[in-house]
Amino acid sequence: MGSLNFLDRNITDLIETRCIDARRDVSRRLQTHSSLIQRLSLEKELEGHLGCVNALAWNSKGSLLISGSDDTRINVWSYGGGKLLHSVETGHTANIFCTKFVPETSDELVVSGAGDSEVRLFHLSRLSGRSEEHAPSAVFHCHTKRVKKLAVEVGNPNVVWSASEDGTLRQHDFREGASCPHAGSSNQECRNVLLDLRSGAKKSLADSPRQCLALKSCDISTAQPHQLLIGGSDAFGRLYDRRMLPSLTSSQKRMRPPPCVNYFCPMHLSDQGRSSLHLTHVTFSPNGEEVLLSYSGEHVYLMDVNAGDGTSMRYRSGDIPKQMNASPIANQVERSPSPPQISRNGVPQNTNISSRLRRCYELVQAAKKSLEGSNYLYGIEACNEVLDGRGPDIGPALKHECLCTRASLFLKRKWKNDAHMAIRDCNKALSIDPSSFRANFCMSEALLQLGKLKEALDYAMAAQNLAPSNSEASDRVKSIKEQLTQAEAEKINNAGTPKSDMRPGRVRSLSDIFDRSDVNSDASQDGPRSEREDSDFEEEMELDFETSISGDEERDIESGILRGCLNLRFHRRSDSAKDKDKSSTNGSCGLPSPSQSESAYQPEAMIDMKQRYVGHCNVGTDIKQANFLGQRGEYVASGSDDGRWFIWEKRTGRLIKMLAGDEAVVNCVQCHPFDCTIATSGIDSTIKIWTPCAQVPSVVAGGTAGPETADVSSVMEINQQKLCQNRETFLPFELLERRMHDFAEGTLYPFECAQS
Template sequence: MEQWPFHDGNVHNLLVNRRIDFGHDVGHSLQMHSSLIRRLSMEQELEGHQGCVNAVAWNSNGSLLISGSDDALINIWSYSGRKLLHSIETGHSANIFCTKFIPETSDELVASGAGDAEVRLFNLSRLNGRGFNDGAITPSALYQCHTRRVKKLAFEVGNPNMVWSASEDGTLRQHDFREGTSCPPAGSSHQECRNVLLDLRYGAKRSLADPPRLTLALKSCDISSTRPHLLLVGGNDAFARLYDRRMLPPLTSCRKRMLPPTCVNYFCPMHLSDRGRSSLHLTHVTFSPNGEEVLLSYSGEHVYLMDVNHASGSSMQYTSGDASKLMTFTPVLNKLEHRPPLSGVFQNGLRSRGKTAAGIEKCRMLVEIAKRSLDNGTNIFHAIEACNEVLDGHGIDIGPTLRLECFCTRAALWLKRKWKNDAHMAIRDCHNARRIDSSSFRAHYCMAEALEQLGKHKEALDFAVAAQYLSPYDTMAAERVENIKKHLAAAEAEKSNKASDGSHKGEPRTGRVLSLSDILYRSEANSDALQDGPRSEREDSDFNEELELDFETLISGDEGRDVESNIFHGSLNLRIHRRGDSTRETGACGSPSSSSQNGVAYQVHILIFGMDCKWFKFPVI
């Protein structure tokens, strides 16, 4: 059995060459070396909270760890002693979602943000002489400006006087400890606090092309440690936004909703940029230590690393519609190659002798190992890592032939692994391969398979036919074409059956039938436009609002019911009422009556399977 080598080489060789390769960050390479990462294991489990731990953060030198939990406690831990030093009763009335040490304060000041919409500041010097169960202490500062949960705090390196808080109310606020220890002032409402740095209550986007319309419930924010004027925020849509604080308007209050300021850039994987409104949202955004990259974490999705500087040439920029262009067959592609700048080949102006030849030989070996893993169906993950090493680490040294082979191999590996969105990664690699050689059989064949996995049968058929044309005697291509034709015919038949089933049920309908997601989307849009005041209740969960639905049917007796299948046939009128509406009037199907002034109503036609029509409540996220 072949021993799988580490794709990034041998640790011993890395250490031996550290004095020769002085332009390389050996320390970083050691920390991220695959042979060391595989040895990671849990060192110790720290016990001290009674609820879910939502936030952990190190101090500046890594000697202390701070944690915040659903039990509303802040715990301070010693890393060297692996023990609990302090446990603080914060006074928060809901889950703590974020807590951090404030820089340049000798680890004496910590801040927390919670589901009670409050930001609190604590001075740990008041705990001297107490035991680890310190109990409650009075906060040094208390900010109650937000109206929804505070999900993340951010600090500027070297600045001990400010904290920035991101909240689900759509605002990012700047709190200056020198200006006051409480906000809003006594007798004032939260709307009078003039500390709003970003007002994104009209900031959420459904897709890259759509204008922002809804409230962007902020989930995370970060300030670059190397360029502190750069601010990164993420919320309940797919787009992370980069702002230059020097270009933002002065601090303002939230009395009036403002259009969102222009951001420097959006960050989002291409295949997630045009999905419309769904449960997909960002849970965390942050800068890398050197400020050159941003990390994006999505709910129910992957974690993505992206370049901040598009000018470097190593990152990809795209516009609305580019995702669909990747999936559309074109006979000939412009053979444009995205190669890193030549300056990356040199170290101190001189090319390393013998290094290029050794690197090319290493790349050939890695590609061959990846191909064998593909054929055997083993070590798929490490085979992908090997291709990553070739394309990302040595792409400047290898020629187009080896690069084409590596792109096609990695695309096939993505399709075999079948993790979430691996098919989209395969489409990207196939597209890059076709840019190198527009007559590549493997690129067209893998593209057809990737599109078929995504259910895009028409587009898949175009690429499969092209692959069959490029290799007429290949039996796999012919089988792929026949399979796609069968799937396409089945999809068309299912679509036709649904259309015919709906044509004779109920009264004739005009216009597009609204789906439940359309109704909820429009309901939220109207809610955001009408409700601009404070919220009286503060929730501890992700369910921000309740709506009531009522159904009315014209079904009489058993005329519209299939007893055996328990299916109701007929037209139902669905109306939505915001919680707290004083009236809930329903009209006959086809002529809905007016509801309360703040109510939102839509008429739809639906078919309900296996359930009775009745009043019920459900939460809207």
Template sequence: MHSIETGHSANIFCTKFIPETSNELVASGAGDAEVRLFNLSRLKGGGLQEGGISPSAIFQCHTRRVKKLAVEVGNPNVVWSASEDGTLRQHDFREGTSCPRAGSSHPECRDILLDLRCGAKKSLADPPKQSLALKSCDISSTRPHLLLVGGSDTFARLYDRRMLPPLSSSLKKLPPPPCVNYFCPMHLSNLGRSSLHLTHVTFSPNGEEVLLSYSGEQVYLMDVSVASGSTMRYTSGDVSKLTSFTPILDGVEVHSSHSGLPLNGFPLRNRDAAGLDKCRKLVQFAVNSLKGETNCYYGIEACNEVLDGHSHEIGPTLMHECLCIRAALLLKRRWKNDAHMAIRDCHRAGKINPSSTKALICMAEALSLLEKHKEALDFAIAAQSLASSDSEIMERVENIKKNIAAAEAEKANTDRGSNANNRSRRVLSLTDIIYHSEGENDTSMDGPEREDSDYDEEMEVDFETSIPTEGRHDVDSNDIPYRNLNLRIHRRVDSTMETERPNGSSGSSVSSFENNKVAYQPEMAIDMKQRYVGHCNIGTDIKQASFIGQRGEYIASGSDDGRWFIWEKKTGRLLKMLHGDDAVVNCVQCHPYDCVIATSGIDSTIKIWTPNSPVPSTVAGGSAGPETPNVLDAMEGNQRRLCRTREAILPFEILERFRMQEFAEGSFHPFECTQS
């Protein structure tokens, strides 16, 4: 074993073996904005050695941290690097072994394959405008012309390298090139300004699927290609349609076109009787779980097994029932974004039976949790009109109306109380100003997202927030008054650098494509087809989610609680929860062809896992998955941590200026609090 002194002056975030080099060439990317190449054949001896070799190449053209490297199968000459400076660069070893440091007097190298410094989107309907700090990238192993990137907004982007413009320098910002597809769960596509962002994106082994991991959120699976008319592809208009009530015309009940048929199109009488009987038992188990006989988590798992594992064996009636039960269980559990998942189920159930009072009432309750009171009331009134004689439905409708009225009254009182106390003063730290703690209430993990105003050269932010008193336990939270903060932030632009700057950041964020005054045409995005929950991803910025197995049948992710999780890809069922680190597990990588997994985190060890390891795992998961009580405790604890995420109330671009200061000659010094 060898220990290599790389020469990096900051954390190393990524390394890659270069293909077709007998594992002798290794590239590294780090927080010092450099990419370095090492030839391991220069190491001599078989024992542990320190130092030993100098880098074969040093690429210093990035201006911010390099978060991810990518290589192409069969290509020993090129490595790609994704950086928080908003560029993805292509480094060809045949063209040189080094490039000048960004900001130096030497000519800029032309190695930018993707310029996304004006590529971040607030929502699917909005045009790209601000800088997209890249966090991850991947190249398909089966179709290497496909390139996947993710960064500081909620959208992963798929590009065809054959359709990209020629390599460019960073002297001038370019409009973002059109991508083949956007990937984003529908409920995350219209958040406005948010600190929610991607930490990892990757292709499946066969290249047909992609996996996205979000900071402050969950892991999602999506198809790379979907038909143009598929419901998995959506527009910004479809987002609002999902939560809008459409009256039933003339009281006619319209069923799904596959009514009487399972999803595979074969007659119901040809279904597997044993499989159908199993599904009915699982649905009954979910019903009992809803009644409180078991934890609702297990009821949701039973519904997942029916809907994701046996959907071809059930007809529309059982599917409708299972969707409504799962929606009710999700609303009862209230983990992160469970209300959004319940809305999806209610919408699907409504497509099968538009007159379903169960779907309508669950939809109203979910919208009420998300504080979409007007929409919730529309669905509640519709349920009331359809089941005026059902006492249970009527009681739930009245409860929804009372909750809506109470929420609106509380909001009005909060507004008045805030205006009365807006002259109060106390010393605020930078953390108080930049962040707002949303963890005061652990009972519900769903809520409306904050949207901040846009800005250009000057931004004025008005917001009302409660300032948490962190670290002080002798202060009653009820005694903390609301504060009105008014921040005016000016960006000073050097007129001499208005058109171009040596470090590659154009002084004006308005590029030529914004001056064309052509109406922006909103794009479409591909929606999720599976969600994986239980872990926590808020502490670090490099947390991976990976496909496990040669065919990618399983999904794995690290977690902030020192564990790593394995799920069944098809159903989202948790199979294993393993202790992998004393603090945080960031990286989970599967061996390309052997049954070995490597994990690493904050501590100084890399752990190797095999199915026949003599050391027993923390959780013994059989065919039914983990069963020990501490599994649920750990998962619920992680969900509470996700709920308590300190949501940034200033735009990401402003926070980056606090977290990462740029200096002359392209060097920069990250603050200690910078998220890794």
């Protein structure tokens, strides 16, 4: 990776340009300059928590850092020396998942949200000591499930918004009261529900929303504070305009989901129908024009906020099949005029060509050479630089060549959803040259990897018609026809076979669940979906928790580990129970039945991805962040389940830096408002502070354990394999074992830092 001649900048050039092109935003441009990002290294660790650190946030001036932890404490640190200024015993009875400074309060007001469903407000100036149990200034306990994210508005010291897994986003106005109404009062129900999405989730783009959307993340745009971004337990990010939302309501009745300004979802994820696919973090870019979506079991995606109608970024459900169906032009034998060909060695002989454009040609040639080896990441990033980088506009010939090369690399690498990325590139290449043999042939391979045999055959036959003498195309057509014949025969043979002996109410052991990991996993993510993914088994599972733990259980005194018995039983709910729940739910909220609503439902338009960031793993925890770095947001960073955190160039998706930041998992990544300083946290009880203090630039950097020596490609490859595993099989047993002693004390909260 390091040998590629990318168009990186250096800080000397930027300083020299100030003499000619003096701009006011020079500090913003310097904050996360690539030469500084590549020198990031661990400067110090902040010690003061006793559990996982689940939340980090800087104040507006960048002088203070606040953190929230499983130890139910809020800590406030000074930026300059890393000194612990306040340690607030919040009184929460479960893990703290989010905490913020309230704007325009001289950093005296801080707010927290936790797994006990409460939102608490504290005055730091009223604390008498550094570590003090302090009565909150306000307590809001109107949520019924865990509070996963808080949002504040720049310039507004009176209101905080909280997103909860109960499906509601609530608006807490400190001017209206310091707590919820007391039980038994005449006005017991809080009227602070801004968004009621308890009937807002859906499995796919074409489905009507009717399930509860458990909110995982929310954000308010700093550039346009009326814009509100929501992410939850389905695949779709939602953008709302607060000025267009109805008045605040109570939660006594479920309301219809209000209309969105925009929906966000990569096209290839919008129709998968997987109930396990959901968002763990959403955020606006600093200028408010882009959003980041981080998915559990998936990658991080970048989208435009204002993608207009008619653009390639906006799509509807009917556009999805068009991506995979051969156009009539592709099936014609006659060839249409091709784009101009480049020279034999890939570099044009025109001496007037710019050095930057010549470098683009060289990058394409380097990518083509990587097809012959195994370092496909090397070639893909070279193509990304040509197609998405800051280089000059390239002509149709080079663009076509680059698109086909990148598609071939995707198909060889076979990481999660690489086949879908190859289909995108093939479609773009075919728009340049509809009679391109290479684009049609690659498209057939991509569809074959996705298990779409009929569509793959169409493109294979088109490639064969374009090059009748090509043996590869002929063999491909013959192979697909044989597979179709075999599939048809198996379909006939299996027509009378019962699907499963799974009966309503049947008890399944934990080993039964794990033994079906090959069925549940996404190992064949780019192939046909399994029966497990097409069912509603996961959503309709109930958990019975049994333990025989008592004071007489054997205990390992030295390790503090309880040697007890833990039994988990999973039940599939009966159809009658499901129907009963649905009827009672619809009756209570006055919503139409699914059969009534589906006939009139019109799927919304979605905004598609414009960049993808790969290499990390987001499976084991449910609070993993992906954030923009710097005031210009030129870089994207995310934590990972392998204890590292990753930085990519936003424009090209190229990995810039990989850093070892935790013994287990990095969840939080927060960039300083003005300096090139980044705070991270995770399963460890410490907070890491990263600054560009390394002597030389590098792609990898170590943490407290010393220099990082792992190969970048192999680390990313391992993470891709983990993405295709179930969370149950992925979470290390040690994480469960280290918390077993909490059972005896009755203090085990929902599995800390993890999905539940």
